[in-house]
Amino acid sequence: MGKTKMGRPMWSALVAGGAAVVFTGVAAVPAGAAEGGVSFTWVSVNGGKPIVIGVTEEVEVPASFRMTTKLKYDFGPTVFPYRGKPDTGDRLYSSVITSDCEVVDKAEGICDFKEWLYIDPRNVDFGNEDAGTWKTAARVFLAGDASDTDDKNLPLQVKRATRVTANASPEPVTAGKTITVTGRITRANWDTHTYQGYAGRTVSLQFKAEGASSYTTVKKATSSSTGALRTTVKATVPGTWRWTYYGNSTSGAKSSTGDYVAVR
Incomplete structure (x- = not known):
């Protein structure tokens, strides 16, 4: 795992699952989408319950969300806990598995996803200071080395x-x-x-x-x-x-x- 510029944990992602569905429509911003052309809605992490972590067992945290975009994407998408700023702050996970797209509306580029986020307390960068409130962000990697990250303003409680x-x-x-x-x-x-x-x-x-x-x-x-x-x-x-x-x-x-x- 790497570190942020502030020296705090930066947990690296490992995104698995099948290939994402690629919508080939025009790259216009669909209704309700963010300025970057991607909208994340219906975000849920651990059913809204606190994430309680022991000392040896890796914890599996279920999540789900809807993504709307007509842009091509080739990696992700994911939702994840963070502190600081979504793109440069601390991120709390050791690996992530994201499901294939469940197509809701192909013409509008609407997909539902399930996700399994893993937190391993044995990781060298994980410590008591990580207990408390985290926020939730959503991100997708777009074609051409671009990405879109949205702050979902959803607090998460991580507890010992x-x-x-x-x-x-x-x-x-x-x-x-x-x-x-x-x-x-x-x-x-x-x-x-x-x-x-x-x-x-x-x-x-x-x-x-x-x-x-x-x-x-x-x-x-x-x-x-x-x-x-x-x-x-x-x-x-x-x-x-x-x-x-x-x-x-x-x-x-x-x-x-x-x-x-x-x-x-």
Whole structure:
């Protein structure tokens, strides 16, 4: 991967898929197209949900968009996250696969595309500073070494993955007695490629009674300097306990696996 002039990550693209459909009509700007003769609409990345990334697994991010143009093009098109400026700023992906054109209107040069964008947290240029808000741009490479890039003004949230564990004891317990629920919350560190204790987080203790279909928040606790969680509650009916963290602007939401406690 290269670097921008500012020394920040510039993720290189690898566009795959079949050959793009080439429209051979006049190179006039179609209705609704940008000044450069290409219009991108209906842009969606990850269904509008945050992109949550761990420390070792490459993440596949689905995207889709519509492109309208009567210009010839021979590479792309793609949509991608960026910071700074669409053409010269930081771009966040390790590779991209774009589908063939699904022709909507051949006469007007309208195509729908699906895309799969990949982000690998093990890349040397990827680090904790990449968590937060990114923008979305769309680009196509035109015949004759030209290109068209549009800023779609679509924010994307990129977040560090969290993990949460839970353990409730004793098991079983006598009705009316106290149980202790412990656990730990950790967060992906993209600089070290490990999960580390996430201190000072407000985490919800939730309970689902036996036979119930959903969890209810019982109380909240704050994680220690090592991410440890601990609280006590009275046992009344059998059911399952878990911890839930609702996330923030740079960290993903996560619930622990539930721990069932029988009450006698």
